[in-house]
Amino acid sequence: MAPPVPGRRSADSTEDARVARTRADVGRAALQVLTEESWDAITHAHVADVAGYSKTTLYTHWPSRLDLVTIALDAVGEMPHLEPTGELRTDLIAELTAFRRAVSDYKLDRILIVLAQWGVTVDEIRRIRERLVTEGERPLRSMLATVAQGPSFDAAVSMLSGVVVCATLMWDELPSDEVIAAAVDIVLDGV
Amino acid sequence: MAPPVPGRRSADSTEDARVARTRADVGRAALQVLTEESWDAITHAHVADVAGYSKTTLYTHWPSRLDLVTIALDAVGEMPHLEPTGELRTDLIAELTAFRRAVSDYKLDRILIVLAQWGVTVDEIRRIRERLVTEGERPLRSMLATVAQGPSFDAAVSMLSGVVVCATLMWDELPSDEVIAAAVDIVLDGV
Known part of the structure; x- marks a missing residue:
């Protein structure tokens, strides 16, 4: 991992925090679709809709359906240890x-x-x-x-x-x- | 169960045997479709095709998709005891x-x-x-x-x-x- 660049840290952190929040929201939405609907229901359009983000945002960060499944399962990984x-x-x-x-x-x-x-x-x-x-x-x-x-x-x-x-x-x-x-x-x- | 009617027994047995054979064939085909393809693939047209019977025969004996699933599971029930x-x-x-x-x-x-x-x-x-x-x-x-x-x-x-x-x-x-x-x-x- 690269060392933090002085002066950019705060902007990066904000950016990172935003992406992390989006990731968590989208992951939870994808997980909900996977468990309450079906595998076939995992599409960018539908998950974006459930998560309340644009389809473009989803495509930008997670281009494939498998990416959506992967972050859905990461949401499972948040179980308390x-x-x-x-x-x-x-x-x-x-x-x-x-x-x-x-x-x-x-x-x-x-x-x-x-x-x-x-x-x-x-x-x-x-x-x-x-x-x-x-x-x-x-x-x-x-x-x-x-x-x-x-x-x-x-x-x-x-x-x-x-x-x-x-x-x-x-x-x-x-x-x-x-x-x-x-x-x-x-x-x-x-x- | 009604007692056998003299003179009709042989014809009935032949009929029964034919239906039983069809049922076994269709059940095995439906089971194959269920396990090798998917739930959605269980249709009268597709199971008839796999079993080598007409769609009409399937609809006559097993009108609903659930009927097909039921005889598929009966095929499982034939496991040796x-x-x-x-x-x-x-x-x-x-x-x-x-x-x-x-x-x-x-x-x-x-x-x-x-x-x-x-x-x-x-x-x-x-x-x-x-x-x-x-x-x-x-x-x-x-x-x-x-x-x-x-x-x-x-x-x-x-x-x-x-x-x-x-x-x-x-x-x-x-x-x-x-x-x-x-x-x-x-x-x-x-x-």
Whole structure:
């Protein structure tokens, strides 16, 4: 990154702040369209309309539909991160509870479904999905790495993600606090 | 059911067999369109084309698009059922292995994704999904009911389904034999 140029800093900061705000607004609008409408509804015209910006502004900063999807997923990335306490059971429960909240607040399940549908055929979507899942699973993986290895580790990661994702995908229901706690206890006793 | 009418039985059986064959052919074609193309591609004209029947035949037996989706999912229902051995660990591993095969052979993950996408807004699809998931989970649920109750039971069902579904949904990968066995061991030791 280039060092700040004296005298231009303030103008740049204003400019940067404006672009960042536009990016956040457009990203949220694109995310809303993606989760509440559909993949096909992600067009510059429609997202501009929902975000309250001109189509030209969108084309200038994010020329392709994939760019719009990318900043939509960046809006997901703004999910709050938890400070681990160091107590594994507590931290795993907190992590799954945060995951559940992401599904209800950010419709993360819809996003995974859209990405799964398109990731199979579109390489760029596949990469976006891999990044999202990698980032999303990182805390869970690092916690579980302290108690499991090899196939047990892979199984434990899928099972704990599954307790949130499966209920949603198969039943359109979120797991209760009791079910999340039971899942963590099963994994901690079983590995 | 009415008793068979003497003298008409043979003609009826021939008719029944023909309709059953058409239904199976059209169901498989509709399933193929649903999993390899998209929901939107399920039209009478296109499914008739893929199945090698006339559009009129399809409209006569299955007037709505939902009828086509329903027989497509009936084609999934033809999955082989396993004979339980009575040894829980063996049977759970066999069940998850069959589930994994259903995902790879019948693209069950695509079907769940399509149903999840539409089930939220279309009541009839929601019911189809509930029936499919209920039927699909029945063996797993009855096996796990012998070792877990309450939240532990719900968690175990989601976790074992999750070991197959999550890897597919998030990573587009199927779990290995070792990961399936590890998941079953974690659940059996943990509940």
